[in-house]
Amino acid sequence: MTTLTEVPETAAARENPARRRRRVDRLPYLLLLPALVIIGVLLLWPLGQVVAMSFYRLNSVRQLRGDREWPWVGLGNYTDILSDPFFLTVLRNTVLFAAANVLLTMVLGTLVGLLLNRLGRKMATFVASCVMLAWATPALTGTIVWKWIFDDTSGLVTWLFNALPDGLSNGLFGRSDWTGYGWFNSPLLFFAILTLVVVWHSFPFIAVSVLAGLKSVPSELHEAARVDGASPWRVFWKITFPLLRPVFGILIVLSTIWDFKVFTQQFVLAGGTQDRPTFMLSIYSYAEAFSPPPKYGLGAAIAVILTLILLVVTGFYVRMVLKQEDES
Amino acid sequence: MKKVALNAAGLLVALFAAFPVYWMISTSLKPSSEIFSSTPQPVPAHPTLAHYREILTGNLIPGVSFLDFFVNSAIVAVATVVLSGLVALLAATAVARFRFKLRTSFLIMLLVVQMIPLEALVIPLFLMIQRLGLYNTLPSLILTYLGFSLPFAVWMLRGFVAAVPKELEEAAAIDGASRAQTFRRVLFPLVAPGLVATSIFSFITAWNELIFALTFINDQSRYTLPVAMTFFFGRDDTNWGPVMAASTLFTLPVIIFFLLVQRRMVSGLVAGAVKG
Numbered sequence: 219m220t221t222l223t224e225v226p227e228t229a230a231a232r233e234n235p236a237r238r239r240r241r242v243d244r245l246p247y248l249l250l251l252p253a254l255v256i257i258g259v260l261l262l263w264p265l266g267q268v269v270a271m272s273f274y275r276l277n278s279v280r281q282l283r284g285d286r287e288w289p290w291v292g293l294g295n296y297t298d299i300l301s302d303p304f305f306l307t308v309l310r311n312t313v314l315f316a317a318a319n320v321l322l323t324m325v326l327g328t329l330v331g332l333l334l335n336r337l338g339r340k341m342a343t344f345v346a347s348c349v350m351l352a353w354a355t356p357a358l359t360g361t362i363v364w365k366w367i368f369d370d371t372s373g374l375v376t377w378l379f380n381a382l383p384d385g386l387s388n389g390l391f392g393r394s395d396w397t398g399y400g401w402f403n404s405p406l407l408f409f410a411i412l413t414l415v416v417v418w419h420s421f422p423f424i425a426v427s428v429l430a431g432l433k434s435v436p437s438e439l440h441e442a443a444r445v446d447g448a449s450p451w452r453v454f455w456k457i458t459f460p461l462l463r464p465v466f467g468i469l470i471v472l473s474t475i476w477d478f479k480v481f482t483q484q485f486v487l488a489g490g491t492q493d494r495p496t497f498m499l500s501i502y503s504y505a506e507a508f509s510p511p512p513k514y515g516l517g518a519a520i521a522v523i524l525t526l527i528l529l530v531v532t533g534f535y536v537r538m539v540l541k542q543e544d545e546s
Numbered sequence: 547m548k549k550v551a552l553n554a555a556g557l558l559v560a561l562f563a564a565f566p567v568y569w570m571i572s573t574s575l576k577p578s579s580e581i582f583s584s585t586p587q588p589v590p591a592h593p594t595l596a597h598y599r600e601i602l603t604g605n606l607i608p609g610v611s612f613l614d615f616f617v618n619s620a621i622v623a624v625a626t627v628v629l630s631g632l633v634a635l636l637a638a639t640a641v642a643r644f645r646f647k648l649r650t651s652f653l654i655m656l657l658v659v660q661m662i663p664l665e666a667l668v669i670p671l672f673l674m675i676q677r678l679g680l681y682n683t684l685p686s687l688i689l690t691y692l693g694f695s696l697p698f699a700v701w702m703l704r705g706f707v708a709a710v711p712k713e714l715e716e717a718a719a720i721d722g723a724s725r726a727q728t729f730r731r732v733l734f735p736l737v738a739p740g741l742v743a744t745s746i747f748s749f750i751t752a753w754n755e756l757i758f759a760l761t762f763i764n765d766q767s768r769y770t771l772p773v774a775m776t777f778f779f780g781r782d783d784t785n786w787g788p789v790m791a792a793s794t795l796f797t798l799p800v801i802i803f804f805l806l807v808q809r810r811m812v813s814g815l816v817a818g819a820v821k822g
Contacts, residue, residue, distance in 0.1 A: 245725075246644035250652065253637035253700055260693025261659050264670035271670060282676045330559050337556050338549075348560035351567045354804035356754040358772050359793040362779055363566040366573065366786050372582045374569070380584075422563065426808070479663045482756050486776060500665040507669050508761060514669055521666035532661035539657060 268518045268525070272296070276514035295519035304494075312478065312498040315409060319477040322417050324470060327424020332454070334425065335432045346426070353422035361486040364415045368401040375401065402487065405495045412496075415483050420476065424469055431465040432458070464542055471535040475528055499524040570797070574598070574790035581787050597791035606778045610767050612792060619753060619771040622684055626691040626752040627745045630699050633692075634744060635737065638703035639729070643712070660697045668761055675762055686762045687770065691755060695748035702747065706740025707733070743807045750800055771796055 272295055274281075274288040281288055299305050330349065334342050352360075367374045376396050379387065384394040393399075402408050435458065443453045459466070479500045488496060491505035499520060507517025573581055574597055576590040606612045641649060671690055680686040710733060718728045756772040763769055769777070775796065779789050 243646075246640040246646045246649075249636040249640035252633045253696060254652075256633060256693055256696055257655070257659055260671070260689065261662055261667070261697075264667045264674065265662060267670035267673065268666055271673065279676065282673045284677065333552065333555055333559065336552055338553075341553055341556050345556040345560045345563075348564035350805060350808055351801065352563040353808070354801040355567055355797055356750075356772075356800050358754065358756055358775065359570065359797045360566060362775070362789065362793050363570045366784075366790065367566065367569065369784075369786070372584075372586070372786070374586055377584070377586050418562070418566070475661055475663075479665050481665050485756070486779075500663070503666065504668060504757070507672075514673075518669050521663075521669060525663055525666045528661065528663050532658060535661065536654065536657050540654070 265525070268521050271515055272519035272522050274515045276518075277512060279512070282514065291515070295516050296523075298516065299519055299523070307495070308497045308499060308502045311409070311496065315413070315480070315498060316474060316477040319413055319416050319420075319480075320470060320473045322413065323420045323424055323473050323477070324466075326417060327421040327469075328428050328466075330421060330425035331428025331432060332458075334429045346429075349422045349425055352418055353426075355419070357419060357482040358486060360419055361415055361483045364411070364418070365487060368411060370398050370400060373401075408487070408493070408496050412480070412484060412487055415487065416477065416480055419483070420473065424473070427465060427469055428462065431462045435461050464538065467538050468535065471531055471538065474531050475535070478528055478531070479524065499527075567797070567801075570790050571794050573786055574794045576787065578785075578787050597787040598795070600788050601791045601795065606774050606792065607766050607769070610769070610774070612771075612774075612795070614767065615769055615771045615774040616795075618684060618768060622687045622691065622759075622770055623749050623752040625684075625688045626695060627748045629688070629692050630695045630748045631741055631745050634696060634699035634703050635707075635734075635741060637700045638707045639733065641700070642704045642707035656697045656701050660701070664694055665757060668757055671758070672761055681762060682764045682768065684763075684768060687752075687755075687759055690758050690762070691748075691752040694755075695751045698751075699744045699748055702744050703737070703740055706737050706744075709740075710736045746803045746807045750803060753800060 273290060273292060275291045275294070276282065276288060278286065280286045330345075334346055334349075337345060355363075368376070370376055376399065379391075379396040379399075380394075382394075387394045387396075401411060439457050439461075440453060443457055448456070480498065481500045481504070484496070484498065484501055485491070488501075491501060491509050494505075497505065503517045503520035503524060505517075506513050506520060572588075572590055575593045575595070576587065577592055577594050577596065580587050580591060601612045604611070606615060640646075641652065675681050675686045675690075678686075680689070714732050714736070715728050718732045719725075723731065754772065755770075756776065759770045759773045760776070763773065766774075766777075775789075775792055778792065
């Protein structure tokens with residue numbers, strides 16, 4: 219494509235860039251202006267606004283429209299939340315869920331990445347295409363399908379458990395008839411299924427990224443190590459992992475951010491915002507703000523807490539990306 | 547032996563990843579008797595398009611058909627794509643073609659704003675939409691999704707703009723083209739494939755979004771497809787055949803678009819971490 223137009227090496231060509239630079243100094247800012255306005259108005263301003271709202275008692279839409287006063291409560295919303303034992307449940311749910319999901323996604327994603335790197339060409343293409351399907355499926359429909367798979371009458375999982383020999387099923391779980399079993403009723407089981415859904419959605423990105431990283435590692439290194447008799451486990455920790463450390467760093471941070479704010483999957487799996495024992499921060503904030511009676515101020519305070527947690531994680535991410543931009 | 551084990555593991559992964567998608571399509575093609583039978587059929591024994599017919603001719607929610615929601619979603623997504631592509635192209639040109647004082651700050655800001663938990667912005671954006679009088683309108687969603695898709699669009703497009711050799715524009719300038727002409731006749735055609743890729747991401751963002759659409763739209767006839775589907779699906783005694791047919795129709799465009807651009811997704815997100 220570079221040869222599309224030959225640039226004549228004339229005096230004019232050599233002078234041109236310099237002359238242009240002096241003249242159009244303001245142009246880049248003009249080009250940036252629309253993007254800056256949109257990001258400012260639609261992302262940064264609301265971010266400030268959510269903090270501001272968290273200091274008020276806002277319990278009606280009329281207050282939001284500006285028809286009624288906003289009573290200032292200072293840190294009142296925060297003390298309300300932090301002194302409520304339920305907040306601890308929510309925080310525990312959020313942190314444990316994120317930790318479990320990041321761990322499982324990273325392990326499964328890395329294993330699949332390593333596997334794709336070892337498979338023959340045809341097989342690798344086939345497996346990668348299937349993995350892409352999971353990635354491409356929208357969170358909404360992916361979750362709906364999983365809910366169908368766990369349906370309590372005709373779902374595949376219910377059928378599978380019914381198909382177990384009665385003795386075995388009784389011995390293991392204390393029941394042999396699984397028809398009508400509420401897979402989503404106990405919080406622990408709910409979180410297990412939510413984890414399955416989220417990991418299914420998010421491991422492809424890790425796998426593909428790890429695979430891309432592996433392709434950039436010279437294969438001689440691995441071969442040399444294997445010739446020297448190193449076990450696959452040692453090869454991974456001594457060669458692959460150190461070389462891909464920056465990739466892993468970014469993937470872990472991105473996964474952490476994503477898994478901390480899971481919403482759609484939980485909303486669909488729980489069928490709305492009524493299942494309080496399984497609340498995590500993002501759905502808690504939403505439910506407080508929008509389920510009647512609305513408490514926008516309280517919801518905003520929870521959103522701020524979530525944002526602060528993610529801000530710390532983001533700090534790590536930006537530092538990592540900038541370090542790599544410098545290196546490349 | 548080892549090869550067999552690897553291939554077996556590969557098949558297992560493929561099965562886990564693709565099965566739900568297969569099951570969605572397969573269920574959508576089964577007559578209800580097969581769907582609700584006590585032994586599931588792996589493959590539809592008597593494939594039928596009845597559920598699709600039901601979805602496309604009947605009403606998903608009383609008074610509103612699947613196609614109405616489809617159109618709502620399409621309007622929102624296409625408007626988002628056009629606006630976001632245009633603004634992102636301008637900004638990407640600025641960042642990729644010029645060295646100016648605030649360039650690095652702008653790039654850092656792009657990275658940081660992508661990390662803002664959008665879920666935390668529902669409440670303040672709801673306030674803004676109420677104040678602007680946009681509550682219960684499709685433009686409220688277009689505006690919201692424009693903000694959400696823009697940072698990634700700029701981040702991704704800047705690579706495409708930077709890949710176009712500067713000399714081409716300089717040559718055009720020497721030939722007497724104005725800056726606007728250079729942009730339109732030289733840069734734009736060369737960046738177009740990148741613009742398509744970027745647009746697909748904006749499209750998927752807007753097409754899939756649920757929370758804001760759930761919050762900003764009150765009138766059932768203005769629901770986007772995801773909101774309509776949660777309502778349709780959330781009723782008691784879910785009728786899985788039509789639900790799976792609707793899910794399939796909602797999912798297929800996304801999968802097709804996604805497969806076209808997935809390569810760039812990785813490079814965009816892992817920004818420089820993976821070389822080559």
